[in-house]
Amino acid sequence: MPLPADLPVVDHHCHLSPHGEGVAAARRFSAAGGTHLFLATQNYSSEVPRSVQDYRVQFEMTEALAGKVRAEAGIEVYVVVAPYPVDLVVAAPLLGLASALDLQRQALDLAGSWVLDHRAVALGEVGFPHFEVPTNVQEAAGLAFDHALAVARDVDCPVIVHSADLAPEEYRSLALRGERAGVPPRRIVKHYARTRVPLRERGGVAASYLARRDLAREALGDPGPWFLETDFLDDPARPGAVLDLATVPRRAHALAEASAEGVERLRVPFVDSVEAVYGWRPELPVGRGG
Ligand SMILES: [Zn+2]
Numbered sequence: 001m002p003l004p005a006d007l008p009v010v011d012h013h014c015h016l017s018p019h020g021e022g023v024a025a026a027r028r029f030s031a032a033g034g035t036h037l038f039l040a041t042q043n044y045s046s047e048v049p050r051s052v053q054d055y056r057v058q059f060e061m062t063e064a065l066a067g068k069v070r071a072e073a074g075i076e077v078y079v080v081v082a083p084y085p086v087d088l089v090v091a092a093p094l095l096g097l098a099s100a101l102d103l104q105r106q107a108l109d110l111a112g113s114w115v116l117d118h119r120a121v122a123l124g125e126v127g128f129p130h131f132e133v134p135t136n137v138q139e140a141a142g143l144a145f146d147h148a149l150a151v152a153r154d155v156d157c158p159v160i161v162h163s164a165d166l167a168p169e170e171y172r173s174l175a176l177r178g179e180r181a182g183v184p185p186r187r188i189v190k191h192y193a194r195t196r197v198p199l200r201e202r203g204g205v206a207a208s209y210l211a212r213r214d215l216a217r218e219a220l221g222d223p224g225p226w227f228l229e230t231d232f233l234d235d236p237a238r239p240g241a242v243l244d245l246a247t248v249p250r251r252a253h254a255l256a257e258a259s260a261e262g263v264e265r266l267r268v269p270f271v272d273s274v275e276a277v278y279g280w281r282p283e284l285p286v287g288r289g290g
Helices: 023-031 052-073 085-095 097-116 135-155 168-181 213-219 247-258 260-265 267-278
Strands: 010-014 036-040 076-081 122-127 159-162 188-193 206-210 226-229
Touching: 010 188, 010 226, 010 247, 010 267, 023 052, 036 052, 036 122, 052 076, 052 097, 076 097, 085 097, 085 122, 085 135, 097 122, 097 135, 122 135, 122 188, 135 159, 135 168, 168 188, 188 226, 206 213, 206 267, 213 226, 213 247, 226 247, 226 267, 247 260, 260 267
Parallel strands: 010 036, 036 076, 076 122, 122 159, 159 188, 188 206, 206 226
Antiparallel strands: none
16 A cells, blocks of 8 residues: 555654755655654764853754755754763763763753744753763763753653663663653653563653664554654764664555555554654645645
């Protein structure tokens, strides 16, 4: 079956860079049938941000890229901003751990103000280094994450979590941490999820699955919220480090070809989960849909 014209095709997590392919990658996504991108900020320079102003400049670059993609590739883009959790690890030896943590908190406050101003739809990526770090740095990362949760509660938005792979009990402790902070588990999204964990075992935390063929097929029968993402990095120095930006629409087409039921199930990651986590449904860009 072909994909219905009224079905949005959503990549829930990618990055674009002014030094990479940028709009050309988004055009490839659109040509493959993609309609919506959640565009997460990233550090666009080789230096780690050292001030809130550095983060403001970074977020503005993400916003500019999103605007360019909307205008030139004709797809909808949702901006996601936060200080990258690994920045804390890199900034700590330069600024001192306390100042590096303070900078994370201030940049999270800035990200929260962007959500209030409707310049961003979520805080991301927030969370923890995906590699071993000294205990005091890990503790500081936990404090930064708790601040992210507090901001998300105050501005009423989701958090997109960066972390190592999570076992079911780790998903559940994430859900508890959110609940203690006043953030419901469905507002917490584990991004770059590489193994399928049923919703019940995730304690209600949403999963954004890497759009590998096997994983997409396995997740397809599951109730939401869950998403598909590429985590496309748009880094010319690391081609093939992550999935290509055209992957989600290609998977959607393949799943739709496989069965009529597959087409219906795709409404879970592309429509229903967006509504459950963000509180609104993705609108099809003008000129698409029927
Ligand atoms: Zn990412």
